[in-house]
Amino acid sequence: GAGVSQSPSNKVTEKGKDVELRCDPISGHTALYWYRQSLGQGLEFLIYFQGNSAPDKSGLPSDRFSAERTGGSVSTLTIQRTQQEDSAVYLCASSLDGGGIQPQHFGDGTRLSIL
Amino acid sequence: AQSVTQPDIHITVSEGASLELRCNYSYGATPYLFWYVQSPGQGLQLLLKYFSGDTLVQGIKGFEAEFKRSQSSFNLRKPSVHWSDAAEYFCAVEGAAGNKLTFGGGTRVLVKP
Numbered sequence: 001g002a003g004v005s006q007s008p009s010n011k012v013t014e015k016g017k018d019v020e021l022r023c024d025p026i027s028g029h030t031a032l033y034w035y036r037q038s039l040g041q042g043l044e045f046l047i048y049f050q051g052n053s054a055p056d057k058s059g060l061p062s063d064r065f066s067a068e069r070t071g072g073s074v075s076t077l078t079i080q081r082t083q084q085e086d087s088a089v090y091l092c093a094s095s096l097d098g099g100g101i102q103p104q105h106f107g108d109g110t111r112l113s114i115l
Numbered sequence: 116a117q118s119v120t121q122p123d124i125h126i127t128v129s130e131g132a133s134l135e136l137r138c139n140y141s142y143g144a145t146p147y148l149f150w151y152v153q154s155p156g157q158g159l160q161l162l163l164k165y166f167s168g169d170t171l172v173q174g175i176k177g178f179e180a181e182f183k184r185s186q187s188s189f190n191l192r193k194p195s196v197h198w199s200d201a202a203e204y205f206c207a208v209e210g211a212a213g214n215k216l217t218f219g220g221g222t223r224v225l226v227k228p
Contacts, residue, residue, distance in 0.1 A: 033215065042218060043218035048214045050214070056215070101166055106159040109158055
């Protein structure tokens with residue numbers, strides 16, 4: 001498809017388990033972003049990848065959260081030892097070059113529910 | 116630090132009536148400003164963006180927004196709403212570094228028939 005693809009669309013897991021969320025950006029987009037959308041906190045930035053540069057991890061809420069981007073394309077967001085407060089929709093976005101002028105295009109998100 | 120305020124959490128408007136959604140931002144330099152719309156269960160769709168130049172920008176679905184530097188505002192308008200415009204709308208600001216969007220809390224729009 002032409003848009004940002006995220007999988008799974010829904011994930012239900014037990015507290016304490018690890019989860020992996022996947023994002024497939026638009027082909028040719030060098031910048032990739034993860035955001036979290038929750039009832040209490042709204043839309044929050046998590047992490048930003050731009051080309052081969054070191055990622056901006058300033059938005060990750062704890063060291064249980066990590067992300068990688070392989071080959072400059074697909075990204076995986078990993079949450080270890082999940083807690084109930086991790087329940088949220090995790091949105092991925094990509095942009096052509098991350099320079100600020102090119103807008104970010106969003107996927108439909110992964111809805112994560114921690115039991 | 117940059118911030119965005121959307122004062123109205125909910126707005127109800129009749130179909131065919133005009134709509135204006137307010138957005139105020141705080142940013143130290145000229146911001147890049149965006150409006151996104153989110154329908155239930157969906158991601159964010161870009162409605163329009165402002166980078167520089169003409170302060171009145173046109174977007175998709177008949178929306179427009181006006182950048183007013185003196186008021187630090189970027190309000191979204193539509194002359195005549197359709198039932199399909201019922202959704203949540205987010206204003207966002209991005210710095211020139213392009214490393215992240217800062218979002219307002221969103222405004223949920225309900226359209227009455």
